[in-house]
Amino acid sequence: MKIEKLFQKTRFGIFALFGMIVLSTSLLCIYTVDTQLSSEYESNTRNIAQSIADSSVDILLNRNLASLQSLIDQFVEIQGIRYIYITSERGEFLAHTFVPGIPREILGSDPSSTEPVERRIPGMGDFIEVGSPILAGVAGTVHVGMDMDIVALKIQRAIGQQVILISILLVLGVLASIWLVNLAAKPLGGLLDYAVRVAADPEKDGASEDELLTRDDEVGDLARLFRYVSGHSSGWKKPGAPTTRAP
Amino acid sequence: MALTRRSLLRRGAAGLLAICCSNRSKARTGIGGVFDMVVAENPGSGTGKEIPSGDEITLGVSAAFSGPSRGLGRELYRGAKAYFDHVNENSLLGHRITLKLYDDGYQPDPCVRNTMKLMLEDRVFLLFGYVGTPTVTRVLPLLKKFQNERVYLFFPFTGAQPQREPPYGEFAFNLRASYRQETSGLVENFVRVGRKRIAVFYQADAYGRSGWAGVRAALGEHGGQFVGEATYRRGQRFTSSMRAQVEILKATSPDAVICIGSYAACAAFARDAVDLDLRVPIANLSFVGSENLLQLLTQDREDPDSYTRLLVNSQVVPSYEDLSIPAVREYRQLMARYDPQVPADLAQEPYQPFPQSFVSLEGFLNAKLMTEILRRLGEDRGRAKLEEAVFSVQDFDLGIGEMVSFGPNRRQGLQTVYYTIVRDGRFVTLDDWESWLG
Structure with a gap:
């Protein structure tokens, strides 16, 4: 006989508890990873823009635009950076990495702005663009566009890995809980079976009862107590009831 | 020091910048550090007096022999090879000129790797006949990095400014107009x-x-x-x-x-x-x-x-159809005689060479002037005297009607555009x- 009713609520409770832990941990993880990685990517983009701006001064002053293009071509190979353009102090485009041409959204923007801007460029995707002034802006501005899709993908991957880990722990925890509950339920089931048999025929003892009666835990104590109680009350009758054996 | 993504990115960025801008102090903490390590593993380098071994002078070439621009590298090579074959066959220089070839497919990174190999492993005497601006502009910082080696780049097939102006102009010599x-x-x-x-x-x-x-x-x-x-x-x-x-x-x-x-x-x-x-x-x-x-x-x-x-x-060279030009006649004669072919290991992709072309004529003229410079270098074939030999070229007649001169402030031989x-x-x-x- 299984002890379903007694442990049903326990299992449900464990499952609900683990679920709440997983849900809250995942939400916290998503928020933390998203916030920190977004901030880090933006910071990296800003650092790259600053690095290019710092190193562009001599090249710009020497009017060596081929070297300037070579410089930004190397940076645009860094994963996540989709475009770089450099404008002069008059807003003229001196070097860029756009193909087949400079998008209208870029042409129409303020070339001297260095504030982070989120852009949606048809055919290219969503970007966060960061600018950095060259020589305090008097020599121009460097603009670096980070692909938000790639950033989002990286963030999703990082979050996914953490959620998968937490989910695996949830499943393992629930399985372990069920196993542990079953471990406790099994001798109780045996005790119940024994109690039913003894009540039906106190004189009948089997080998399985020996195993139960020799246990040195609470189940063994209960079995021995039940046997003792049933042996002393075999002649007891409920008032008004017909003469029969307990229960 | 904790190694975070940000620090890695910064180190990489610093190295890239250092290569581009020859900021050597930054290079040691970034990508440039790799180059330092390679130099240390080649203790013979840095003398600036490398002398070609035996009777051969080896010129190192990294060019596009494959990919969509393979025609350029192959034709430039064929023109140069025709003249060098002529020089070697007739012992015009007293030493054989050989070319050590690598394919970069007109891509900067392979070109940089090839150049490192040519300089540090093959130990070629000089670099010759490179193809393309994106490739050459990435190699120029290498030449500056190894400036004690005095490895010069001769006659690249590009008219860009970086190898004609500071800070890298002193490491290259150009023949063609810009x-x-x-x-x-x-x-x-x-x-x-x-x-x-x-x-x-x-x-x-x-x-x-x-x-x-x-x-x-x-x-x-x-x-x-x-x-x-x-x-x-x-x-x-x-x-x-x-x-x-x-x-x-x-x-x-x-x-x-x-x-x-x-x-x-x-x-x-x-x-x-x-x-x-x-x-x-x-x-x-x-x-x-x-x-x-x-x-x-x-x-x-x-x-x-x-x-x-x-x-x-x-x-940047005259028409190869104009037989009134002495160098054109010589070019056509030697191209027909030697009909140079690109080595089989570099000719995997199909390509049908042209009997004559502007590119191979340019390669031919490059080789002709290179031979003249090596002749002027004489027996003392140390790299230290190479620049001096180039600057000794004054009003030299290549046979195309335009005199060629070089000097400390004149690192381009020809000026005419056709x-x-x-x-x-x-x-x-x-x-x-x-x-x-x-």
């Missing part, structure tokens, strides 16, 4: 015949930007600016569509388009321009490889002139722009 001169000449002629609305189609890299800057500067001298620009990524094939670029430029109603690209992409652009009814003169620079361009635009065409009627190409158009399936010299566009 892109600035080519674009200036094209703009000058277009403006003179009333075609002032000029648009630019260019490769999105250092080569394209170099030509773009030349057009911009030339138009600036006439008080104008280009009316439109469109770009393409390096490595495009003739089968690529350039319709988007044509549409962008067509919307600006140009009178002429100047292309700064490789032959496959420029041919694709010329084809799509005609197909989309953008019927204006389309100019290409010498780097385009005129014969390769022409072949793509005319092969399998019912009307072979349909795509080439309005083509004009600038050249213009050619297509007539009867071949490029001929254009002398009269008014009549052509009249």
Whole structure:
């Protein structure tokens, strides 16, 4: 006989508890990873823009635009950076990495702005663009566009890995809980079976009862107590009831 | 020090910048540190007195022998090899000249790796006949990094400014005219015949930007600016569509388009321009490889002139059809005699060489001047005397009617730009722009 009713609520409770832990941990993880990685990517983009701006001064002053293009071509190979353009102090485009041409959204923007801007460029995707002034802006501005899709993908991957880990722990925890509950339920089931048999025929003892009666835990104590109680009350009758054996 | 993504990114960025700007202190903490390590593993380096072993002088070449621009590397090699074969066969120098070849496919990173190998493992005497601006501009910082080695780059097949100006100009010697001169000449002629609305189609890299800057500067001298620009990524094939670029430029109603690209992409652009009814003169620079361009635009065409009627190409060597030029006669004779072929291991991709071409003529002239410089170097063939030998070249007659001179402030031998158009399936010299566009 299984002890379903007694442990049903326990299992449900464990499952609900683990679920709440997983849900809250995942939400916290998503928020933390998203916030920190977004901030880090933006910071990296800003650092790259600053690095290019710092190193562009001599090249710009020497009017060596081929070297300037070579410089930004190397940076645009860094994963996540989709475009770089450099404008002069008059807003003229001196070097860029756009193909087949400079998008209208870029042409129409303020070339001297260095504030982070989120852009949606048809055919290219969503970007966060960061600018950095060259020589305090008097020599121009460097603009670096980070692909938000790639950033989002990286963030999703990082979050996914953490959620998968937490989910695996949830499943393992629930399985372990069920196993542990079953471990406790099994001798109780045996005790119940024994109690039913003894009540039906106190004189009948089997080998399985020996195993139960020799246990040195609470189940063994209960079995021995039940046997003792049933042996002393075999002649007891409920008032008004017909003469029969307990229960 | 904790190794975070940010610190890694910063170190990488610092290294990249250091290579570009030769900021050596930064380079040691970034990518430049790799180069330091390689030098340490080659203790023989740094003397600046490397002497070619035995009777051979080995010149190191990294060029495009594969990929969409393979025609350039192969033709340049063939022209140079024809002359070097002539020198070796007739013992004109007293020493054999050999070429150590590597293929970079016209890509910067392989070119940098090849150059490291040539300098540090093969220990070639000098670098010769490189192809392309994006490749050469990435190699120049290496030459500066190893400046104690005094490894010079001779006669690269590019007209860009970085190897003609500080801070890298002192490590290279150029024979051909610059892109600035080519674009200036094209703009000058277009403006003179009333075609002032000029648009630019260019490769999105250092080569394209170099030509773009030349057009911009030339138009600036006439008080104008280009009316439109469109770009393409390096490595495009003739089968690529350039319709988007044509549409962008067509919307600006140009009178002429100047292309700064490789032959496959420029041919694709010329084809799509005609197909989309953008019927204006389309100019290409010498780097385009005129014969390769022409072949793509005319092969399998019912009307072979349909795509080439309005083509004009600038050249930095005279026409190989002009037999009145002594060097052209010599070139044709030696090309026919030796018919040099690219080594089989570099010729995996199919390619049908041209009996003559502007590119191979340039390679031929490069080799001829290189031989003269090595002759002037004499028996003391240390690299330290190489620059002196180059500067001793004054009013030297290469046989094309223009004297060649070098000096500390003159690191480019030739200055003349020629213009050619297509007539009867071949490029001929254009002398009269008014009549052509009249």
